[in-house]
Amino acid sequence: PKKHKVTVVGSGNWGSTIAKIVAENTAAHPDLFERNVQMWVFEENVVIPQDSHLKAAIDADGKPQKLTEIINTYHENVKYLPNIRLPDNVVANPSVVDAVRDSTILVFNLPHQFISNVCKQINGHILPYARGVSCIKGVNVSEDGISLFSEWIGDALGIYCGSLSGANLASEIAQEKWSETTIAYDPPPVDHSMNPTPRERSRSPTGQATRSGELTPSDALAQDIRHRDARGQASKIKLTPLPAAYPPLDHNTLSALFHRPYFHVSMVTDVAGVSLSGALKNIVALAAGFVDGRGWGDNAKAAVMRLGLMEMVQFGKEFFGETVHTATFTEESAGVADLITSCSGGRNFRCAKLAVERGVSVEEVEQSELNGQKLQGTSTANEVNSFLKARGLESKYPLFTAVDGILAGRHKVDDIPSLVARAAHDY
Ligand code: NAD
Ligand code: 13P
Numbered sequence: 001p002k003k004h005k006v007t008v009v010g011s012g013n014w015g016s017t018i019a020k021i022v023a024e025n026t027a028a029h030p031d032l033f034e035r036n037v038q039m040w041v042f043e044e045n046v047v048i049p050q051d052s053h054l055k056a057a058i059d060a061d062g063k064p065q066k067l068t069e070i071i072n073t074y075h076e077n078v079k080y081l082p083n084i085r086l087p088d089n090v091v092a093n094p095s096v097v098d099a100v101r102d103s104t105i106l107v108f109n110l111p112h113q114f115i116s117n118v119c120k121q122i123n124g125h126i127l128p129y130a131r132g133v134s135c136i137k138g139v140n141v142s143e144d145g146i147s148l149f150s151e152w153i154g155d156a157l158g159i160y161c162g163s164l165s166g167a168n169l170a171s172e173i174a175q176e177k178w179s180e181t182t183i184a185y186d187p188p189p190v191d192h193s194m195n196p197t198p199r200e201r202s203r204s205p206t207g208q209a210t211r212s213g214e215l216t217p218s219d220a221l222a223q224d225i226r227h228r229d230a231r232g233q234a235s236k237i238k239l240t241p242l243p244a245a246y247p248p249l250d251h252n253t254l255s256a257l258f259h260r261p262y263f264h265v266s267m268v269t270d271v272a273g274v275s276l277s278g279a280l281k282n283i284v285a286l287a288a289g290f291v292d293g294r295g296w297g298d299n300a301k302a303a304v305m306r307l308g309l310m311e312m313v314q315f316g317k318e319f320f321g322e323t324v325h326t327a328t329f330t331e332e333s334a335g336v337a338d339l340i341t342s343c344s345g346g347r348n349f350r351c352a353k354l355a356v357e358r359g360v361s362v363e364e365v366e367q368s369e370l371n372g373q374k375l376q377g378t379s380t381a382n383e384v385n386s387f388l389k390a391r392g393l394e395s396k397y398p399l400f401t402a403v404d405g406i407l408a409g410r411h412k413v414d415d416i417p418s419l420v421a422r423a424a425h426d427y
Helices: 013-028 067-074 096-100 112-122 149-157 170-174 198-202 217-228 251-258 271-293 297-323 326-331 333-345 347-358 362-369 377-390 398-407 413-422
Strands: 004-009 033-040 090-093 105-108 131-134 139-142 145-148 160-165 179-184 263-268
Touching: 004 013, 004 096, 004 251, 013 033, 013 090, 013 170, 013 251, 033 096, 067 090, 090 096, 096 112, 105 160, 112 149, 112 377, 131 149, 139 149, 139 271, 139 377, 145 149, 145 271, 145 377, 149 160, 149 271, 160 271, 160 333, 179 251, 179 271, 179 333, 251 263, 271 297, 271 326, 271 333, 271 347, 271 377, 271 398, 271 413, 297 326, 297 333, 297 398, 297 413, 326 333, 333 347, 347 362, 347 377, 362 377, 377 398, 398 413
Parallel strands: 004 033, 004 105, 033 090, 105 131, 131 160, 179 263
Antiparallel strands: 139 145, 160 179
C-alpha cells in the first residue's frame, strides 16, 4: 500500500505552525503518511534577531542567512515563528514546484494575496489525484463575482480543495495551548466509470427526485457540479480518482493528519461557511480594534462583534445560498469562536487598535510591528466593499462598509455608531 505525502504550501506564522502539527501527525501515523513533510518557504535572507536564542549559534557576525537553511539546520523559523522548535521531519524547500511534487495532500497556508501566483507556478506539476486543504482566510473577488479560495484553488489546479479554519491564533497553538478548529471537506462523489451511482441517478443535491433512467457521462458530471455549488457558479473540475493503493482521503484520514491533543478537529461539510467566516471575521476584528483603540471599552467591542456576526451570516446566505449553514457561524470554532479570539488578540485587531491610538494608518502599523507578517482584513474589507458597491448593497452591510470607509479615509471611527444605527432596523 501507498502512503500519503504531505506538502504545506507556505511557512509564515500559521503556515509554520500547521507544518509542526502535520509533521507530528505524519510521524505518529506511519501507516497513513510518509514521515517527512515538505514545507514551501518563500526564500529570503534573514538577519537573526539580537534577542534570538540562536543568535550566537547561527550568526554572531550579523550576516543575513537563507531562511530555508536556518530551518533545516536549526529547526526553527526564526522570522515568522521564533522560539518554537519544528519537528525534524519538516523539510523547508525554497522551490514550490519541487515541494509539491508527488504529494497527495497539499495544505495551502499563505497570505491570500500570494495564492494566485503560487497556483500558476505549480499548475501542471502536481499529482492529478492530489487533494487540497486551504487554511487561507480571505475571499477571492473579481469582476465576475466572489469565490472561496478553496473553490478557486480547486478550479485553478483541477483538484478538490476543502477548508480549515477556526479560533486559531498561531502563536498559542505553536506553544501547544489547547484550541479547536473546523475542517470542511466534502468532495463530490468520484465515479471511476463515470456512471452515476443509483443515489446520484435519482436524487438532486437537495434530496429531491430528479429523473429516472440511465444518465450519460456528461449528465453524471453535471450532477457532481450541482452537488458542489448550489449558486450556479459551477466548479468545472472533474476529479481524478485517488488510486486504490492509497488510504482513502476522507474525514478519518484528515482528522489523523490535523488532530492533536492540543488541537481538536471538528470535521464538517460546509466548505463555504468555514471559508467565509474565516475571511469575514477579519473585517469585524478591525472594527473591534478601532473601537477599542478609541477607548470605548468592552460594550462597544461586543456591539461590533454582534453586528459583525449578523453581517457574516447574512453575507453567506445572500451570496452562497443553500451551500452555507448558519450553524457553522454560530456553533463551530470557525465561526463565532474565531470571531471572539480575533477580536481579542488577533493581528487585525491589534494593528487597528494601535493605528487609532497612534493616529496613523493600519498599513503603517502593519509595516512597523509585524516583521513581514501580513494582515488579511484590510484587503478583505476593500475587496468585499467593491463587491457590495458594484451591486448597490453597501447599506445592507453597514459595519463592513464602515470599516472600509475608515480604512480609506472616508469615515472616522467616531462615525461608527451612526453608520451602523442607520440600518439597524433592517435586521
Ligand atoms: P504571515 O502573516 O506570517 O505572512 C508571512 C508569509 O508570507 C511568510 O511566509 C512570507 O514568506 C510570505 N510571503 C511574503 N511575500 C511573499 C510573496 N511575494 N509570495 C509568497 N509568499 C510571500 O502568514 P500566516 O500567518 O502563515 O497566514 C497565512 C494564512 O493563514 C492567512 O490567510 C491568515 O489569515 C491565516 N491564519 C493566520 C493565523 C495566525 O495566527 N497567524 C491563524 C489562522 C489563520
Ligand atoms: P489575525 O490574522 O488577525 O491575527 O487572525 C488570526 C486568526 O485567524 C485567529 O483565528
